[in-house]
Amino acid sequence: MSGELPEGIMQFLREAGWGEAVIEPLPGDASFRRYFRIRRGDASAMLMHAPPPHEDPRPFLHVGKWLEQQGLRAPHIHAQQAESGFVLIEDFGDDRMRDWLEQHPAQEMRVYRHAVDALAQLHTRPPGPFAPYDMATYLREVRLFTEWFCPCAGITVDAASHDAAWEEVLTPLLARQQPGVAVLRDYHAENIMLLQPEHPDGGEQGLIDFQDALVGHRAYDLVSLLQDARRDVSPELERAMLAHYASRIDCGEDFAADYARLGAQRNAKIVGIFARLWKRDGKQRYLAMIPRVWEAMERDLAHPDLAPVASWFDANVPPDIRARRGGGLG
Known part of the structure; x- marks a missing residue:
């Protein structure tokens, strides 16, 4: 620019x-x-x-x-x-959650708990006058993996079976996201501003970059926050924040499976987007983030309900690419 x-x-x-x-x-x-x-x-x-x-x-x-x-x-x-x-x-100021936590790592649990509380508050509201996060949208997004990452990595894959595997995996959650909640879609540490960072209760957190909101599943923004492409979130913190959310919202017995479904879907999409940002737009810095995203995607794929997609990865993505977590482009 x-x-x-x-x-x-x-x-x-x-x-x-x-x-x-x-x-x-x-x-x-x-x-x-x-x-x-x-x-x-x-x-x-x-x-x-x-x-x-x-x-x-x-x-x-x-x-x-x-x-x-x-x-x-x-x-x-x-x-x-x-x-x-x-x-x-x-003007929400300069205290972006990610940057502030780099200077105050001991406050991580408190700040993330407040971010989860904001989602719980959002999820008690009506879903909002937004378009639905439907199957066509999920599939269009996840195709970014086969359309951009795979060619960049020099691998030829079966795109038809890719779509079929994802449709099989995602179909069960569609009924569970009715009537749905507002999904901000990029709810993570770079898009949350800490308006009162030193407040003992966490203070207010300002929301930015929400223009792509849809009506979808309440697990999606939790995935955005807790499997952050731009910041390391430990599995221990992820588990603690999911438990905190469950203490606020009755999640139901399928929530963990749906969280894994949407985690894998979102992370595969992001890997594709980051490959596109490098290849098409010349933005080299996004390549360094792919291994972090891929690591989270592999954890999600290990869930039994992701078996069709995991099998597709086994058949189409070479072990050496998976071993280096999608790194090595460029």
């Missing part, structure tokens, strides 16, 4: 009442979105630029408004010009 300011930014800020503000560009992510911190005296705000045609800020505005209505801590919208991709939002 260019370091230049987006066209139209000054006019938007003037119309929003921030015409004399100082603009500070912030590091970007894996998308076309760009972020700027806007300062005016002691006041600050965040400017998101989600430029069409690559981005559309309207889903962010839609989901954010709904989350606020449910009492969850999405950033307040100060001003927006959706057709140009500009959204001026509340």
